[in-house]
Amino acid sequence: MKNKFKKVRVRFAPSPTGLFHVGSARTALFNFLFARKNRGEFILRIEDTDRERSKREYEEDIMRSLDWMGVSWDEGPYRQSERKEVYRKHLLRLIEEGKAYYCFCTKKQLEGAKEKQRKRKEPPRYEGKCFSLSNTKRERLIKEGKEFVVRLRIPEDENLEFNDRIKGKIKFNAKDIGGDFVIAKGDLSTLYNFVCAIDDHEMKITHVIRGEDHLSNTPKQILIQRALKFNAPEFAHMALTLGTDKSKLSKRHGAVSLGEYMEKGYLPEAFVNFIALLGWHPGGENEIYSLDEIIEKFSLDDCQKSGAIFDIRKLEYINGYYIRKMKTEKLANLCIPYLVSAGLLSTEFEEEQYPPAYGGVQPKLSYHIPASQEKVTFDKIVEIISLYQERMKLLSETKDLVDYFFLEEVDYEKNLLFWKGAGEEETKKNLEKCISVISSFKKWDKSLIEKTLLKKAGEGGDRGKMLWPLRVALSGKKASAGPFDIIWVLGREKTLKRLKTAINKLKMD
Numbered sequence: 001m002k003n004k005f006k007k008v009r010v011r012f013a014p015s016p017t018g019l020f021h022v023g024s025a026r027t028a029l030f031n032f033l034f035a036r037k038n039r040g041e042f043i044l045r046i047e048d049t050d051r052e053r054s055k056r057e058y059e060e061d062i063m064r065s066l067d068w069m070g071v072s073w074d075e076g077p078y079r080q081s082e083r084k085e086v087y088r089k090h091l092l093r094l095i096e097e098g099k100a101y102y103c104f105c106t107k108k109q110l111e112g113a114k115e116k117q118r119k120r121k122e123p124p125r126y127e128g129k130c131f132s133l134s135n136t137k138r139e140r141l142i143k144e145g146k147e148f149v150v151r152l153r154i155p156e157d158e159n160l161e162f163n164d165r166i167k168g169k170i171k172f173n174a175k176d177i178g179g180d181f182v183i184a185k186g187d188l189s190t191l192y193n194f195v196c197a198i199d200d201h202e203m204k205i206t207h208v209i210r211g212e213d214h215l216s217n218t219p220k221q222i223l224i225q226r227a228l229k230f231n232a233p234e235f236a237h238m239a240l241t242l243g244t245d246k247s248k249l250s251k252r253h254g255a256v257s258l259g260e261y262m263e264k265g266y267l268p269e270a271f272v273n274f275i276a277l278l279g280w281h282p283g284g285e286n287e288i289y290s291l292d293e294i295i296e297k298f299s300l301d302d303c304q305k306s307g308a309i310f311d312i313r314k315l316e317y318i319n320g321y322y323i324r325k326m327k328t329e330k331l332a333n334l335c336i337p338y339l340v341s342a343g344l345l346s347t348e349f350e351e352e353q354y355p356p357a358y359g360g361v362q363p364k365l366s367y368h369i370p371a372s373q374e375k376v377t378f379d380k381i382v383e384i385i386s387l388y389q390e391r392m393k394l395l396s397e398t399k400d401l402v403d404y405f406f407l408e409e410v411d412y413e414k415n416l417l418f419w420k421g422a423g424e425e426e427t428k429k430n431l432e433k434c435i436s437v438i439s440s441f442k443k444w445d446k447s448l449i450e451k452t453l454l455k456k457a458g459e460g461g462d463r464g465k466m467l468w469p470l471r472v473a474l475s476g477k478k479a480s481a482g483p484f485d486i487i488w489v490l491g492r493e494k495t496l497k498r499l500k501t502a503i504n505k506l507k508m509d
Contacts, residue, residue: 008040016058019257020065044076065258125179150184165236197224265395270319279308342399344406387481410476419468430466450484473502
């Protein structure tokens with residue numbers, strides 16, 4: 001039956017029972033993309049019927065994660081825990097109409113029936129034993145306090161067929177879903193499939209887009225909607241996301257909560273670009289798309305039926321691309337918190353006078369290096385970050401890449417100073433040449449520094465014998481920015497101090 005509602009309305013309906021993960025992020029994004037592409041509405045519904053596991057902090061994590069991704073909802077959040085009376089009303093209606101009934105079968109009785117079915121090589125299903133109970137016996141059992149559940153009555157050999165927007169035509173039979181299934185507990189608290197079917201109707205949902213792990217729920221929800229004479233929405237079940245070994249996605253494949261992706265320094269635009277391509281692609285070789293481009297191109301027809309591979313290396317590549325394309329000033333602002341958390345940089349607000357027309361006294365952020373209490377300008381931080389923008393993949397790499405700019409001394413093994421074939425004495429002499437050249441500059445000019453040092457290094461034949469220990473002495477690293485860039489940023493005094501420290505290190509046994 002086609003949905004009578006004309007305007008596209010989709011919903012993202014997570015359970016707040018854990019931190020927000022990749023699978024949920026992809027489901028939310030695909031619903032959002034479909035709504036925006038079709039000028040429809042995206043509804044956020046919190047399915048918190050699991051009272052023990054549902055927590056408000058997880059709900060807040062869901063909304064914070066969606067906000068970070070740029071996935072905005074038009075309605076909600078609706079909470080199922082606040083809609084109990086709505087579900088109870090529809091449940092009682094089905095019971096009154098004889099479409100649902102009380103079942104008093106014990107766990108032992110149910111297991112016994114299943115064992116007989118196994119011996120007959122039949123699929124396990126509830127055979128409707130309690131459906132035929134008389135009203136008198138039913139009322140007596142309830143008065144006696146006999147435990148019960150409420151089951152939906154399914155016509156024998158009921159056939160179901162629906163067209164999945166991704167998987168195509170799908171058929172089910174009542175026997176495939178275990179016969180009359182439970183829709184409410186003994187206290188008349190309704191279960192997942194029942195409340196989901198009612199909410200989809202009352203919220204005028206036209207399309208249900210979700211993972212294929214929900215495919216087994218679909219026939220039950222359609223049967224509930226039929227019993228209530230509701231129109232069913234259209235369904236689209238996305239293939240599951242798999243690890244690189246094609247097993248179920250797990251933490252060992254890099255699948256963690258979105259909060260961890262944020263902490264590691266993935267950019268939201270890169271993350272959205274990446275998960276959009278998990279099971280969808282508009283064709284062609286391009287793999288870089290802005291959110292607006294994805295919305296423009298998105299179609300359920302381009303969603304793949306087989307599992308999508310989650311490759312953390314691809315996510316890092318895409319993230320690196322967006323970092324390289326970002327304005328360095330913006331990147332520096334994003335990197336500063338990592339420097340602060342590592343104790344390499346401190347920030348504080350200072351008052352600054354502005355003309356009254358601009359608000360008078362305004363706070364101004366200033367930066368200091370805790371190791372030396374030296375003040376550092378934002379422009380200097382930008383300059384430092386710019387040296388690594390081309391090679392950075394994650395914002396969290398910042399502290400390990402640039403820490404030596406903010407330290408009083410750098411720590412390294414003296415053997416790292418040696419270039420191929422160079423010994424202690426030759427290395428020491430080359431460092432002394434560097435000191436002599438750098439000390440001689442009357443004008444601190446970057447191009448002059450580079451030109452002069454290159455010329456001096458070339459006099460010995462192998463430039464590496466001078467430039468390698470120079471760079472290591474300044475950075476303390478096997479790999480770093482070039483020595484001339486480091487000298488320029490550190491300045492004469494710090495540069496000379498580190499070179500003298502390196503020479504002293506060579507003198508030590």
